[in-house]
Amino acid sequence: MRTDTLLEELGVSDLGEVDEQTFAGLAERHRRELHVHCYRMLGSFEDAEDAVQDALLSAWRRRETYEGRSTFRAWLYRIATNACLDLLAKHRPKPAAGGEVLWLQPYPDRLLDELPAVGADEPEALAVARETIELAYVVAVQHLAPRPRAVLILRDVLGWRAKDTADLLGVTVNAVNSALQRARAGMREHLPAERQDWTGGAEDPETRELVRRYTESCVATDVQGVAALLREDVRCSMPPTPGLHIGRDAVVRDWTESGFGDMEPLRAVRTSANRQPAIGFYSKDTATGDYLPLTLDVLRVAGGAVAEITTFHADRFARFGLPERLAA
Template identity: 40%
Template sequence: MRGIPPTGGSGAPARARHPAGDLLALARSGDGEAFRELVEPYRRELQVHCYRILGSVQDAEDLLQETLLAAWRGIDGYAERASVRTWLYRIATNRCLNALRAVSRRPQEYAAYQPEVPLPEPSRLRAEPSWLEPYPDVLLDEIADHLPGPEARYEARESVSLAFLAALQQLPPRQRAVLVLRDVLAFRSVEVAEILGTTENAVNSALKRARAALAHELPAPDRESSPLPNSPEERRIVDDFVRAFEAGDVDAIVAMMTDDAWLTMPPLPLEYQGPDAVRNFLTTVALRNGLRYVLVPTRANGQPAFGCYVRDPRTPIMHAHGVLVLTLTGGRISVLTRFIDNSLLTLFGFPRSLRT
């Protein structure tokens, strides 16, 4: 068994570029640097693939490392019937499916969460917690910059939107993998069958069921009404929201939201819909008793996002209060998603506390 793990990103020492065939031969001879050069072009897209299936950035990174280690150790068995990319996707997809079949992930985090005040009755209570986490746009940019044209880049971001991923998490694991491989990554049915070790008929059947379920969960994207990322309209909405939220102006926040807007808090299965429910939550929980926040702008899943910090009136320290992501529709906010795990701030390069 090979014992050199392919860890690290693009920080390998510089070396002469080799054709893929030469790199493969060198890797098979035990050249770890040749292996890193062989798989490096696929590293980020494989991580995003694992993220789509698992919904967790941290789990995706763990599974990426497992995938590359398995590929390194098993490279002698790579028969070259498919491309290196397809071979890596086969390993990654099956590792993700094995992870989803394992005992429920991170139940201790959900059980350990204790709200500071009683939470209002939700509009909807999902059967299971959502382990969905936000994905930093700075990582997505590494993929989007290599895609041909704005349409391809839009579709790449759409396929990691929180709405798409939340709907995807409702599918059974095998259907989830089939839909991502076929409709997001555009593998052919015969290739997906090879990746999953099943038949083409089984792939097509799973894809049909997955598409029907996703259409029920996810409304069709309205590209015409949604402001473009980093456009003047989006910046205006974001600036107005920051002013209202930092001032604790519940009326102004609610006025910016659509009539059917949702407020969600992964992993909690509680969801609040509509102006009255959102207003009640903000008044009694998020902005109660004059709580004030500082929002530090960032981007996640192709959407405006913020690192949240709550002010402490007794000290100059502002404490971490999760990550907030906005979903915009037609110039208004259709979803407020607050991720309650403060450790997620580190994914965006934010500290656990700030000083005023």
């Protein structure tokens, strides 16, 4: 719906005439997609929350500047993008050695399900929506400078026209096209080598079986059982803790040295993050016998094996709706 129609329906000449409750209701319809947009820009769920809050507050304060020349949704995206750029201008963390993004946080699929549905008759749009929220994509985006990052997301993810992107950023169309070329080149440097290695989709039976075996081996703290499911070039990290391990031997050695194989059996609850399989693991509390949150593993599967394991701390559990404890 065009915003000039919206203004007409509201019976106002601009949004400066609406009250706070009405404005909040209009903005709330777009909160989740704005949050996902800011998450792509920033890589952090929590930073994205701050950016969206700042954007909606700014939109309310500047509501009289909205005159219906674009959609209300596009107007909010403009403000949210600028909120992200402002945040990055104040503090732009740099990836660690090996390309680790230590501020990376997972995005629960149960919240992604709140996004406006993409029709089955739009397979390309559906693929873009899935692929550009995966951790590999989000990590690669974090290596880009802020403005090329914004251009890439606006053009390739949201499908904005070059002119609209240029208007948002206050630059020329040529500058936008140049930034997009640089951004795409940067993405190729930081994404897995072949597209099929990182593109996602609905889990097939083979992937579900692999995740089941991975979960069972982890629950049994069977290091060699897990190792058999890993690709030779598997990557393993645990943001925000530094330390990227690349290769099956390096990963197994790290697990062995950390005493994983000597732990008591764990428990697990399946979930999903960033349109990827994920597992919440629980360890036994010796005082009560109950099982308490330990880690959240998000898996990237490629070629019938686990290609990447990103392990997050237990403080992510509540956002995924995972139990705070499992009874003995």
